[in-house]
Amino acid sequence: MIVGTAGHIDHGKTALVKALTGVDADRLKEEKARGITIDLGYAYSDLGSGHQLGFVDVPGHERFVHNMLAGATGIDAALLVVSAVEGIKPQTVEHLQIVDLLGLDRGIVALTKADLADDDQILERMAEVETLLSTTSLAGAEIVPVSAITGQGVDELKAKLLALGESGKGATGFARLAVDRCFVLAGAGVVVTGTVHAGEIKVGDHLLLTPSGLEARVRSLHAQNRPAEVGRAGERCALNLTGARLSKDAIRRGDWVVGPELHAPTDRIDVRLSLLASEGQPLKHWSPVHVHLGSAHVMGRVALLEGDRLAPADSSLAQLVLEEKIGALTGDRVILRDPSATRTIAGARVIDPFGPPRNRRAERRLAELAALAEPDGDALEGLLRLATGHLDLARFSRSRNLRPAEVEELLQASDGVALAGFGFLATTLAEAKQDILETLKAFHESKPDAPGLQAERLRVALKRRWPAPVFQVLLDQEIRAKTVVVDAAFLRLPGHSLKLGARDEALWQKMSGEMVRDRFKPPRVRDFAQAYDVPEPDVRRILQRLAKIGRVVELAQDHYFLRPTVAEMIGIAHAFGRDFTAADFRDKLDNGRKVAIQILEFFDRQGITVRRGDYRRTAPQKLERYGPLPPVS
Structure with missing residues (x-):
């Protein structure tokens, strides 16, 4: 102790x-x-x-x-x-x-x-x-x-x-030591000393310094002033560190030596703040203060979240907005001193070390803070029951220094389910599934001739507005279960499909055959109209409907290509493996300079190719925009 x-x-x-x-x-x-x-x-x-x-x-x-x-x-x-x-x-x-x-x-x-x-x-x-x-x-x-x-x-x-007993510091979490001294020892190198707040540190461990992010390996250590192989929570340790960019000047009092899992510097910390009764006047919103956390000492301001003044002896939720990033975790204690550093004025307990820069006073955020103020198990269950409906498990575990197995136990105890890094209640997942399917069904009923909904339009149409990454996780689950079908850029229910009328279908079969035979230079709308003695608007209407569901792509006005053909042409351009000209591309397709240039200009607009003068080069991140690239002979 x-x-x-x-x-x-x-x-x-x-x-x-x-x-x-x-x-x-x-x-x-x-x-x-x-x-x-x-x-x-x-x-x-x-x-x-x-x-x-x-x-x-x-x-x-x-x-x-x-x-x-x-x-x-x-x-x-x-x-x-x-x-x-x-x-x-x-x-x-x-x-x-x-x-x-x-x-x-x-x-x-x-x-x-x-x-x-x-x-x-x-x-x-x-x-x-x-x-x-x-x-x-x-x-x-x-x-x-x-x-x-x-x-x-x-x-x-x-x-x-x-008789007071042993240290109460947590031994199960990842390593965390607050640096209060740093010096160079002849024959050894850089040495830092401090108290281990959590976990344990072993000789040979690869750790990080927070907030700098410098890497360090533990060459040797002393625990409680004795040579040791392991330093544990509740012990004072001296660590002999080595690292490529490590030096005495790169480390300062206030840094943390942590397991890589805990490296998350922050400058916005949400706390429950208590003003001392001895203060003669209220603490005002946005007051400047000296902030002490661990061995760190930085300047900051107090953003009160439950009013604009805090009376002596009262407490309030607040956000500490710091001038420098520091290491902080839930449960850490903070001491505040007045701007001139002549007296202690308040103390605080960290509720969320990663406070938001906006909407910090919003009703939804205050409800979230109320849940976060509870012990680990109650906090996790409370967060799952909020209107947000989900929990970022990595963020939760990092802020509380919990190992994955501990979070999994807490999740199970709360009847929660882990899905791609997010936690949900089983009932929430069932409601989300029903919401997605009912929204798609309602759309199909209102617009039976439409292919379906694009993902973002589906997300904003749901009863619960999920953040985009969470919605994608929920959607992926339904796609894997085949309760939702991906059809090009659209999402639909399995039983729904865009069907052309008998007359339109017959015309499309003729047109698609020609588009396959002359795939790199297919006929235009007017060519089809003349060939089959059909009004141009009718041809255009059919191709536009097919373009909506991704079967064809309009590369130039009234000039449509089959989607697989577009992917094939992207593969041909990429196969050059170097900068190429429009003439190089024309020769590969054998479709004439004018059409080749129209295709390349479309690729330029889509970001598939990058043009510099007369030369172009494909952009790897956009290559499969229209489907997997087929082998190029």
Whole structure:
């Protein structure tokens, strides 16, 4: 377990940590000279029987609260230090506020310098501390008088710290370590230190740094100040990292070392925010703040989602809009300080680390946040029951650091179904299927001579407006089940087909035969009309109807080609394997320069070919627009 000190400057935090561990946590020359802790210090106490406590000694000076916060967000329990001589001071209060806002409910109060106070003073201080704690997460915490000089109460304090239990950090998720120091060690290279917030890190692991995305391999590691093969959640670790672009200057306090699955930097974080009761005035919408999350410290603004002002002691949904991207996950605790960084003003718990840039106050979004605020299982079920009707499983698992198997278990417990990366309730899938089929049926009944609906028109015609990627997943399922048929660019029910009348069908059979025989230079509308003594509008009407269902393609005005022929001609153009001219293409088709140019100009408009002067080249991504390319002899 990691224990963090808290308390006012010169109340004896560092001396107490040394008495508990034998280690002087002041590591900087300036700290030694000035007699105060400026940056984070670390020490470890081996208590035998496999028990070891790690201590984060934080600064007590108001100027270094930002350093205190870098260490506080990784601790499991608080050791609040109060001088028996001086009692409660400003940083005692602010540090306790921070502990409370971080939701730390495990802790002990050390009443230091007990050898310099009489019994009455100690009783008076204990009463003052109890009153101070009564409205915080440490209400009822034990108070132990100690002296780092005489050793009074030190053993009792160790025993009570051990009794607090082990770290509660999640061991099942992917690896996640908050970097609070980075340095270069002679003979080893880049070393980062920090607290493992989740999962475990092994020697040889390939990890990423967030937000930079730099790749790093763990060459070796120390866990709780000892060489180890594995560092686990709840332990302080030092990682010796190596990577092609890795350097000391490329890593900073506030970065995360994470499994690749968790690399998702964000600058919009939706939270439940609580303003301290001690604030003298409401917090306004879009107020600038200092944001502390993990060991990161960035500037940002508060976008309130439930009004334009937040009164002291109240809470509200809010979005933190940051000036820099950071790593964040659901459940992370955030501390906010005022624009001048002179006082702590609020705390927050991350509900969704990937907040939307628009419609953040919309009723649908607020309902989504209400569901996301619940524990994992309840959140997943709640999201599936919302009007949106679906859940992006990858986004959900990443935001909560859940492994695929865990998400699958939660989905099954909620009677949910996974489909191509999205989660649905079984009832929702049944409703979606019915909606698709009924919409197509209604369209066929209203327009029996139409071939069907194009995909986007079907999507917007449904009762529930699905996002395009989700609709495609639902549609693909129906296509695989053959309850919906794809007919060229149209979707239809299996029993529906576009039928020509007997007279039109007879004419089409004659025309299609000619279009097959002279496929690269088929007759035009007027040619068919003259050949079969039929009015041009009748020929044009038939070919236009056939073009709607994709049997023919109009490459130039009144000049139609069979769809397979268009795919064949695209294959011929692609087979050049180089830039080619209209003359090259004409010679392959043997259909005359004018028709060859009309075909190529159609390809240009469709993006199938790219023209540069007299030369063209096919665009690979558009080659199968009119069907698979047949082999070219």
